[in-house]
Amino acid sequence: MMNKVVIDGHHLSIEDVVNVARHGYLVELSEDAKAKVEKARALVDKFVQExxxxxxITTGFGKFAEVVISKDDAKRLQRNLIVSHATAVGNELDAEIVRGIMLLRANALSKGYSGIRLSTLNTLIEMLNKGVVPVVYEKGSLGASGDLAPLSHMVLVMIGEGEAYYNGERMSGAEALKRAGIEPVELVEKxxxxxxxxxxxxxxxxxxALYDAINLAKASDIIAAMTVEALRGITDAYYHRVHEVRPQIGQMKCARNMLRLLEGSSLTSRQGEIRVQDAYTLRCIPQIHGASKDAIEYVKKVVEIEINSATDNPLIFEDEMRVISGGNFHGQPMALAMDFLGIAVSEIANVSERRIERLVNYQLNDLPAFLTKKGGLNSGFMIAQYTAAALVSENKVLAHPASVDSIPSSAxxxxxxxxxxxxxxxxxxxxYNASRVLGIEYLAAAQAIDFRGDFRLGNGTDAAYKLIREEVEHLDEDRIMYIDINRASKIVDSGMLVKRVEEAIGEIEN
Incomplete structure (x- = not known):
């Protein structure tokens, strides 16, 4: 039996979005949603007749809202809207993003406030279930009045225009619908x-992105714990009372994670044994990672609301016999949240790169320079740190908020x-950049641990170390490093690292 997600406009989860977008789950409309959609459409039809x-519905759009459209021109108006608004440019959005777009639009329509016909909504769901993926370009949305341009590219295929992928082959939208056995839609009023x-x-x-950031935040705790072991870090800094007197939620979660990951390790130290205190990149892991965890949690709440919201205009309130123009299409809640998410993940990468530096810089540790025995003949991890530095520098540019900008449109x-x-x-x-930085730290931490001789790793870090050594062997002599970096990063961003460690010690808190 195929896995499926039932949508009703109210109960979609982030995991549901991932399952449909990435794993091909089928989508089904609930019976309650069908009834709501039909009631709202009936009101639109009534107003059209009147x-x-x-x-x-009977006017133009944007600045043309004052232009009344005759009943005879209403269908042409809807088609003109789509073809004129399909102006997106740039690279194509990945198929998983487009599938997510289709699911989220269907879920919003299923709430019964949009006035669409049930048959049109079913066409969108049928395209999703049969693997018709419209070609949607990434650039062209201002994020208010909705994502007009890119969404229009999705709708082009619904009306037998545009381009789409079917069974991995790119073709015209009309051909994709034909091969999938789907009739194109003739759009009517609204x-x-x-x-x-x-x-x-x-x-x-x-x-x-949020789903991936949650995984990344968990992975960052695991990899940081390996670095703590490699550098003989002091675990007293993670003692619960230190964090309870400053009860930031993410900070306390991270401190608990660190102690559980490192429990049983013979490599960690206590305050005063080797040194009195560690550098901030080790000592302040709970404070730094924890703040990002809190930011990610805020973003999660915003996204969970948005994926179950009616965000179009006007909205049809069938029970009150009213059509109201509002501004739910305005993306400000998501804009601020996405800027915050970018900043939070940038910081995870920033501190990871500084830990890499502490691993490779012989002036900051008691390990071989650049983690190679024959320095000079071999460069070891020297240039891997360059790559991490380049990635975090790029992130600093990308982290500049988009939401502080606005350019007026539509006259x-x-x-x-x-x-x-x-x-x-x-x-x-x-x-993406952060996962590569963490992949480099993962490799460097494992390499450094190898130089420690006889040791016992922590209950969680042992599972992480064994996993990377299944994929990448110790670096004795210089070899092509990008292959190792890609393998390590794949372990990180695929969720494999978090899964393996959670199998060993239970859930990592985020």
Missing amino acids: ERIEYG EGLALINGTQVMTSIGAL NQEDHVSMGTIAARKARSII
Whole structure:
């Protein structure tokens, strides 16, 4: 039996988004949602028959809201909306992001506030279930009035236009629908606007980025613990009372993680045994990682609300017989959250790179320079640290907030926009860079541990060490390093590292 996710506009989880977007789960509309969608559509049809002036139903869009459209031109209006708004440029969004967009748009429509026909919504779900993936370009959204441009590329395929992938092959949207056995849609009143006026592009990118950031935050604790062992770090700094007197939630979680990961280690030290205190990059791991954990938790709350929200305009309140123009399409909540996510993950990478420096710099430790026995003949981890430094420097540029910018559009009708989709894309790039930095630290920590001779690793770090040694052997002589970095980073960003360690010691707190 195929795995599936039932949507009703209220109960979608971040894990559901990941399962549909990445793992191909099928999507089904709940019976309650079907009834709500049909009731809202009935009200739209009633207003159309009465020729009432309602934004986006019998009027133009944006600054053209004052232009009344005749009943005869209503269908043409919806098609014109899609083809004129499909102006996105740049690289194609990954298939998983597009699948996430389709799921999130379907879930928002299933709430019954958008006025779309049930048959049109079912077409979108059928495309998702049969593997028709529209070609959607990444740039062109201002993040207010929704993600108009990129969402229009999704809808182009629904009407038999644009381009799509089917069974991994790129083709016209019409051909993709034909091969999948799906009839193209002829949009009617309100439907074009219902499909494109929402925050689903920034939210799809953001939800997947958030999921990866949670994994990365857990992995950073594991890898940092290995570095603590490699540098004979002092565990007293993680003592619970230190953190209880400054009860920041993420900080306390990280301190608990560190002690559990390092429990049983023969490599760690106590205060005064080797040195009185460690450098900040070791001593302050709970404070630094913990602050990022708290930021990620805030972002999680925002994303969980957004994936179950009606974010288009106007909204149909069938029970009150009202159509109201509002601003739920404005991406400001997601924009701020995505900027915050990018900053939080940048800091995880920043401190990881500083730990790498402490591992490779013989002036800061008692290990061979650059973690190689024959320095000079071999460069060891010298240039791997360069790569980490380059990545964190790039992250500093990417972490500049997008949400503080706004450019008016639509003849100043839309005079403040969020840039939330740019913020989400930047956060995703930062997460990619951070996973590579952590991959380099993972390799360097394992290499340094190897120089310690007889030792017993902690209950959690032992599982992490064994995992990396299954994929990458100790560096005796210089070899092509990018291969090792890619392998280590894949272990990190795939979730394999967290899974292996959690099998050994239980859940890592985030």
